[in-house]
Amino acid sequence: MTTSSLKTMHQFFSAVFLFLLLPLCSNAQTARQANNTGFTCNFTRTCTSYAFYRATAPNFTDLASIGDLFSVSRLMISTPSNISSSSLNTPLLPNTPLFVPLTCSCNPVNASFGSLSYANISYTINPGDTFFLVSTIKFQNLTTFPSVEVVNPTLLATNLSIGQDTIFPIFCKCPPNSQGTNYMISYVVQPEDNMSSIASTFGAEEQSIIDANGGETTLHDYDTIFVPVARLPALSQPAVVPHAPPPVIGSNNDDRTGTVRGLGVGLGIVGLLLILVSGVWVYREVVVMKGVVRDDEEKNVYLGGKAEGKNLDVKLMANVSDCLDKYRVFGIDELVEATDGFDQSCLIQGSVYKGEIDGHVFAIKKMKWNAYEELKILQKVNHGNLVKLEGFCIDPEEANCYLVYEYVENGSLYSWLHEGKKEKLSWKIRLRIAIDIANGLQYIHEHTRPRVVHKDIKSSNILLDSNMRAKIANFGLAKSGMNAITMHIVGTQGYIAPEYLADGVVSTKMDVFAFGVVLLELISGKEVINEEGNLLWASAIKTFEVDNEQEKTRRLKEWLDKDILRETFSMESLMGALTVAIACLHRDPSKRPSIMDIVYALSKSEDMGFDISDDGIGSPRVIAR
Ligand SMILES: *[C@@H]1O[C@H](CO)[C@@H](O)[C@H](O)[C@H]1NC(C)=O
Ligand SMILES: *[C@@H]1O[C@H](CO)[C@@H](O)[C@H](O)[C@H]1NC(C)=O
Ligand SMILES: *[C@@H]1O[C@H](CO)[C@@H](O)[C@H](O)[C@H]1NC(C)=O
Ligand SMILES: *[C@@H]1O[C@H](CO)[C@@H](O)[C@H](O)[C@H]1NC(C)=O
Ligand SMILES: *[C@@H]1O[C@H](CO)[C@@H](O)[C@H](O)[C@H]1NC(C)=O
Ligand SMILES: *[C@@H]1O[C@H](CO)[C@@H](O)[C@H](O)[C@H]1NC(C)=O
Ligand SMILES: *[C@@H]1O[C@H](CO)[C@@H](O)[C@H](O)[C@H]1NC(C)=O
Ligand SMILES: *[C@@H]1O[C@H](CO)[C@@H](O)[C@H](O)[C@H]1NC(C)=O
Numbered sequence: 001m002t003t004s005s006l007k008t009m010h011q012f013f014s015a016v017f018l019f020l021l022l023p024l025c026s027n028a029q030t031a032r033q034a035n036n037t038g039f040t041c042n043f044t045r046t047c048t049s050y051a052f053y054r055a056t057a058p059n060f061t062d063l064a065s066i067g068d069l070f071s072v073s074r075l076m077i078s079t080p081s082n083i084s085s086s087s088l089n090t091p092l093l094p095n096t097p098l099f100v101p102l103t104c105s106c107n108p109v110n111a112s113f114g115s116l117s118y119a120n121i122s123y124t125i126n127p128g129d130t131f132f133l134v135s136t137i138k139f140q141n142l143t144t145f146p147s148v149e150v151v152n153p154t155l156l157a158t159n160l161s162i163g164q165d166t167i168f169p170i171f172c173k174c175p176p177n178s179q180g181t182n183y184m185i186s187y188v189v190q191p192e193d194n195m196s197s198i199a200s201t202f203g204a205e206e207q208s209i210i211d212a213n214g215g216e217t218t219l220h221d222y223d224t225i226f227v228p229v230a231r232l233p234a235l236s237q238p239a240v241v242p243h244a245p246p247p248v249i250g251s252n253n254d255d256r257t258g259t260v261r262g263l264g265v266g267l268g269i270v271g272l273l274l275i276l277v278s279g280v281w282v283y284r285e286v287v288v289m290k291g292v293v294r295d296d297e298e299k300n301v302y303l304g305g306k307a308e309g310k311n312l313d314v315k316l317m318a319n320v321s322d323c324l325d326k327y328r329v330f331g332i333d334e335l336v337e338a339t340d341g342f343d344q345s346c347l348i349q350g351s352v353y354k355g356e357i358d359g360h361v362f363a364i365k366k367m368k369w370n371a372y373e374e375l376k377i378l379q380k381v382n383h384g385n386l387v388k389l390e391g392f393c394i395d396p397e398e399a400n401c402y403l404v405y406e407y408v409e410n411g412s413l414y415s416w417l418h419e420g421k422k423e424k425l426s427w428k429i430r431l432r433i434a435i436d437i438a439n440g441l442q443y444i445h446e447h448t449r450p451r452v453v454h455k456d457i458k459s460s461n462i463l464l465d466s467n468m469r470a471k472i473a474n475f476g477l478a479k480s481g482m483n484a485i486t487m488h489i490v491g492t493q494g495y496i497a498p499e500y501l502a503d504g505v506v507s508t509k510m511d512v513f514a515f516g517v518v519l520l521e522l523i524s525g526k527e528v529i530n531e532e533g534n535l536l537w538a539s540a541i542k543t544f545e546v547d548n549e550q551e552k553t554r555r556l557k558e559w560l561d562k563d564i565l566r567e568t569f570s571m572e573s574l575m576g577a578l579t580v581a582i583a584c585l586h587r588d589p590s591k592r593p594s595i596m597d598i599v600y601a602l603s604k605s606e607d608m609g610f611d612i613s614d615d616g617i618g619s620p621r622v623i624a625r
């Protein structure tokens with residue numbers, strides 16, 4: 001199709017629309033562009049709208065994976081979808097109806113093509129993905145592949161590389177001004193639908209649906225249409241049977257009218273507030289995406305955020321803080337008071353301050369607006385070996401964002417091992433710390449969907465509580481999703497896995513590598529890079545490259561932290577831990593043990609380590625000097 005015919009088409013549609021709809025919605029027209037490339041538009045507003053989405057087996061049967069697909073939190077889906085916030089982790093039955101919030105705007109493509117109305121959803125290409133399959137299956141026809149091609153003009157649809165970042169334009173529309181319509185629901189027509197069934201599903205008038213879709217009275221299967229509503233209908237959710245594998249509910253035909261009974265029942269004030277807040281969150285994500293390269297927060301520059309930040313209604317967020325996934329929203333005044341105005345004397349490290357609020361001590365991390373990624377990940381995780389997020393604060397004046405964590409009393413493992421001012425750690429405690437870290441990693445690697453890779457495991461990111469139990473901190477670089485490839489190398493020298501440094505491959509095995517380095521620190525008490533600039537892990541591999549067990553034991557004794565040598569314990573336990581560490585450092589990531597194997601092996605080392613009475617015969621021992 002030529003540019004000029006497109007242009008003519010565009011002008012034709014624009015003209016028809018202006019004629020038909022000018023009295024109704026003079027600044028919010030959208031028309032279907034030829035060849036399914038999307039809906040053209042001519043308006044400047046950004047609005048919150050919703051896509052109607054159905055949970056589908058096998059990969060989209062939980063809020064976390066659907067939230068990840070659309071870059072929204074679980075709560076942002078559960079609230080408008082009438083799912084209680086206590087079942088955020090419960091699997092959904094297939095075909096569960098959901099409202100997914102979208103930030104809808106009119107986005108210019110180019111001068112001749114005009115603008116398209118869509119929500120900008122980032123998507124990272126996985127093996128086997130094509131624009132067509134992702135549009136029709138994962139996004140359930142809420143967009144079309146020609147439209148994906150239009151908004152990704154630099155990508156060749158036939159030559160996508162894994163890990164490629166793309167935009168999927170989810171079709172949406174903003175409501176006309178002041179017509180009693182607050183949301184336009186993006187809905188994909190199903191074969192069994194007719195206009196009256198759709199109208200009754202969403203509690204809308206047939207005629208208003210026809211009007212909102214350019215006067216089109218016939219429905220085409222799998223086309224996206226817009227349903228104007230004053231408020232979201234309450235979805236009635238099927239009862240969920242925990243633990244039993246979800247039965248596949250018949251065809252869409254039997255199911256849909258049963259599960260969606262939208263009769264315009266209001267969500268109530270809290271619901272509406274939450275929707276607004278959701279909008280703010282989506283909005284903030286867009287802002288963050290536009291402005292920030294994720295890296296150490298100090299290095300970041302937020303572009304043009306100040307003015308936009310001011311628009312955020314902090315008070316509104318404070319009012320509904322209870323609903324925001326159990327997080328407390330702090331006021332900037334509270335934080336300023338708690339930290340003496342972010343005084344140097346309250347600085348813990350980097351940009352983290354200690355502060356007391358209402359008798360509780362917190363660690364407060366000051367960031368630019370790039371806190372969103374960390375928030376997104378932390379809200380999915382909850383484990384005793386991960387530092388807990390307690391709340392957050394937004395300061396639109398300074399365009400700052402603060403994450404407020406539990407305060408972990410005993411500081412970082414790094415300071416215990418290398419700063420030499422505190423009492424020494426015994427091998428028993430060190431091994432326990434290693435197991436705690438491994439348990440925390442196992443949780444993020446195996447029990448979150450999608451998996452989370454921390455990407456910056458190091459002794460200064462391991463904090464010790466009053467009982468010397470370890471917690472993993474600082475998810476600022478963490479990434480959810482697996483086997484992505486990045487060009488933007490982050491992390492800390494001495495802990496970075498070779499394949500990540502060379503090719504930017506992100507996988508859980510890079511955390512395993514870094515864990516191996518921390519284990520070496522625990523065993524040797526040495527820094528990860530010595531004064532000559534040599535890497536600890538490289539020298540460890542060289543030192544222990546011997547087959548002779550006796551020689552290995554001799555070298556281990558030499559290499560060991562002198563402080564450990566003063567204790568009594570089984571040498572086997574130490575050798576077991578060293579073997580795990582060396583295995584973690586394998587150059588080939590696929591040959592490194594999984595975190596599950598590590599937890600198992602270290603627990604075995606722990607069992608054999610300290611029960612001296614049962615462990616008498618044959619075990620080589622290191623006895624106190
Ligand atoms: C949008 O429509 C108005 C008329 O309603 C027109 O003046 C304006 O130029 C249009 N803007 C674009 C970007 O097409
Ligand atoms: C579900 O996810 C798995 C792993 O990511 C993938 O191999 C499989 O093809 C997916 N299934 C569908 C139907 O998309
Ligand atoms: C969509 O988001 C990407 C970042 O994910 C950004 O680069 C792009 O400019 C955005 N596009 C629009 C039209 O907002
Ligand atoms: C999307 O549309 C195609 C036809 O264009 C259809 O075959 C497919 O089943 C639809 N996907 C979903 C999830 O309904
Ligand atoms: C505008 O975008 C359309 C759709 O991607 C493309 O076909 C056309 O060549 C572009 N025109 C110009 C002048 O870049
Ligand atoms: C496909 O993409 C790769 C890298 O992304 C590039 O090297 C190759 O030349 C491309 N092939 C074609 C046919 O464009
Ligand atoms: C629309 O579909 C419903 C069931 O889905 C059916 O009961 C009704 O008769 C249909 N109406 C028309 C006008 O076809
Ligand atoms: C929410 O769903 C439940 C069933 O899970 C239903 O009984 C209730 O009526 C729904 N809430 C509203 C406001 O419709």
Ligand SMILES: CC(=O)N[C@H]1CO[C@H](CO)[C@@H](O)[C@@H]1O
Nearest residue numbers: 001005009033034035036146
């Ligand atoms: C590639 C393609 O499908 N092009 C079609 C776009 O739509 C016009 C009519 O609207 C067709 O003539 C083209 O063949």
